[in-house]
Amino acid sequence: MFYKNARIFCSDLRFHLGAFEVKDGVFGAVLPENVPEEAIDLEGATVIPGLIDCHIHGSVLADASDGCYEDMVRQAKYLAEQGITGFAPTTMTLPYDTLKKAFCTIKDLQDAAPEGCARVLGIHMEGPYFSYAKRGAQNADYLKEPDFEGFKELYDACGGIVRIADVAPELPGAAEFVEKASKLCAVSIAHTDSDYDHAKEAFSKGATHLTHLYNAMPGIHHRKPGVIPAAVENPKVRAELICDGLHVHPASVRLAFSMFGGERMILVSDALRCCGMPDGEYELGGQTAHLSGGVAKLADGTLAGAATNLYQGMVNAILFGIPEADAVRAATYNPACALGVQDQVGSIAPGHKADFIICRSDYTGKRVFLGGKEL
Secondary structure (H helix, E strand, O other): OEEEEEEEEEOOOOEEEEEEEEEOOEEEEEOOOOOOOOOEEOOOOEEEEOEEEEEEOEEOOEEHHHOOHHHHHHHHHHHHHHOEEEEEEEEOOOOHHHHHHHHHHHHHHHHHOOOOOOEEOOEEEOOOOOOOOOOOOOOHHHOOOOOHHHHHHHHHHOOOOEEEEEEOOOOOOHHHHHHHHOOOOEEEEOOOOOOHHHHHHHHHHOOOEEOOOOOOOOOOOOOOOOHHHHHHHOOOOEEEEEOOOOOOOHHHHHHHHHHHOOOOEEEEOOEOOOOOOOOEEEEEOOEEEEEEOOEEEEOOOOEOOEOOOHHHHHHHHHHOOOOHHHHHHHHOHHHHHHOOOOOOOOOEOOOOEOOEEEEOOOOOOOEEEEOOEEO
16 A cells, blocks of 8 residues: 655655555555555655654553553553554563563563554663662662672563663662673663763663663763763763653753754653543552642652653654654654664664554644554
């Protein structure tokens, strides 16, 4: 099937007016010279790849850490309907046995790949190797020092589908952990009180990712530069950004894209089980999160994860002044690269999974296609 007269975000990461083909669940020709007369006319609509969320805990009452298969299916259906066609379920700081159950459940969902569900592209392990001082909404009872052997047992238990593992680089044993774990997956600096030198050492050992930039890490100081400048200086490091309008001020969103450039920014939701739900109280890693007016906080007022999905975050980024192509790239191709699946998803390119969104130029009225089938 061909679609024509579309404004397509192509694999060169720019928009082009033209046509594309979908065949057997994957993209065929893109911007072909000859387009069949019977091609479906999209009348100038915008077409972008399905979004990929590489940092999301849950939504619609589901949470990756629970290890409940039925809940994960419900979440995956919800995400697909919102235009997030791929995701990395993200666990929190919890005991190893709880994490093992969650990891194995995520693996089961990836293997089953239920129809109409967002694709599981791997696991993001957020914790437990974090700083107490910068624990944020992570449960302090379960914090641990970096433990590669324990991590490797979890990694093996789920068939090696962990794609991102987080660590605070100032902790004892962190450098060794980064060096070993980075041979298996991307290692991200997160929930850290690290100085510049520890952060730079972690990046030199193989860390390539920064979890929710600005949040749960020291700010930029002209005499104590810290984690952020160390990340900016290393061209191999990508930075996540929560763009719900609450975790990061719009001016700081623009600053992040200026520092890292569109090629190194990754938009994430960091969404909790309360995403897609009304105000109320919701469980979060053994704690209670209170959702009010779209803001989720712990009882002590600590800002928890988000209640906004990635699609809205991408739209917010554009509204905050981020160039459209950069915002789309940061929600599609860049996270695919971080998860190591850029040869399968994240782009409208021949042979890639035909996961895409047709929408108006202001990103309203979206139609979502998964494997070439409209949901």
